[in-house]
Amino acid sequence: MALTKPRIIELLLITTIPVMFLAEQGVPDLWLVLATCLGGYLSAGGANALNMYIDRDIDALMHRTEKRPLVTGVLTPREALVFGVTLAVVSTLWFGWTVNWLSAALSLGALLFYVVVYTMILKRRTAQNIVWGGIAGCMPVLIGWSSVKNEVSWAAVVLFLVIFFWTPPHYWPLSMKVKDDYARVGVPMLPVVAGNRAVARQIVVYSWVMVAVSLALWPLGYVGWFYPLVALAAGGWWLWEAHALQARAKAGVTGAKLKEMRLFHWSITYVSLLFVAVAVDPFLR
Numbered sequence: 001m002a003l004t005k006p007r008i009i010e011l012l013l014i015t016t017i018p019v020m021f022l023a024e025q026g027v028p029d030l031w032l033v034l035a036t037c038l039g040g041y042l043s044a045g046g047a048n049a050l051n052m053y054i055d056r057d058i059d060a061l062m063h064r065t066e067k068r069p070l071v072t073g074v075l076t077p078r079e080a081l082v083f084g085v086t087l088a089v090v091s092t093l094w095f096g097w098t099v100n101w102l103s104a105a106l107s108l109g110a111l112l113f114y115v116v117v118y119t120m121i122l123k124r125r126t127a128q129n130i131v132w133g134g135i136a137g138c139m140p141v142l143i144g145w146s147s148v149k150n151e152v153s154w155a156a157v158v159l160f161l162v163i164f165f166w167t168p169p170h171y172w173p174l175s176m177k178v179k180d181d182y183a184r185v186g187v188p189m190l191p192v193v194a195g196n197r198a199v200a201r202q203i204v205v206y207s208w209v210m211v212a213v214s215l216a217l218w219p220l221g222y223v224g225w226f227y228p229l230v231a232l233a234a235g236g237w238w239l240w241e242a243h244a245l246q247a248r249a250k251a252g253v254t255g256a257k258l259k260e261m262r263l264f265h266w267s268i269t270y271v272s273l274l275f276v277a278v279a280v281d282p283f284l285r
Contacts, residue, residue, distance in 0.1 A: 004045030018279035019144030035098040036147040046087030047111040058185035110139035134167030155222040165210035169203040170267035173260040200249035207242040211235035224285035230277035
């Protein structure tokens, strides 16, 4: 269970299920929801297990990851590798047999992107790692839509882009908090290679683009009045927090007074509220 990183998968399911309601414009088939969630958990769990297998060397040197099962010796690297590959195969076949093969292909693509492109190529080489590596975390939106429609629409693409622009300003505040860990193992997360002011500026830029993209569902005609109200309110609060973090960074505030984790915690609430609105909106149109 620890290898699958269940707390991360919670966020992935939060973005999958509401999109199914939007695609159905109502309540989707509950068996399909269950099948999609189980397939998504197995796929993401396999990706996370393989991530731990590959990163076990640096996980042993970072305080935030020193309790992971490969570091403590609870599991062997071979066990983690076999477990991860097995979940990858089983999840792909499960999606294909119980949902559809488009969702299976998207799920496998997300897994391979996270393991190969992000973990093996980007993570240890570039400060843009979380920007492009975050594409894997956007895929559940497409999977949720395709599981219902067996196709991908502009609505799914818009929500994909929301998560794409959400991921960096969601993760960079956490990276600011633990940048010494990343610096110790040579992982060039943006806060390691740039100062707090530069990171906060990037957070603000991505935040504005994210909020703007989130509102695009309304003029495209996929939602009614409820979703844009929630998107405006939640996005406005996000921008307030992002600019407040930037102001503290510009003032040279460091340590606990920087309060970078305020935005990190709010980012989880934001995406939850936004996607609940995605699910509720069809019933209020």
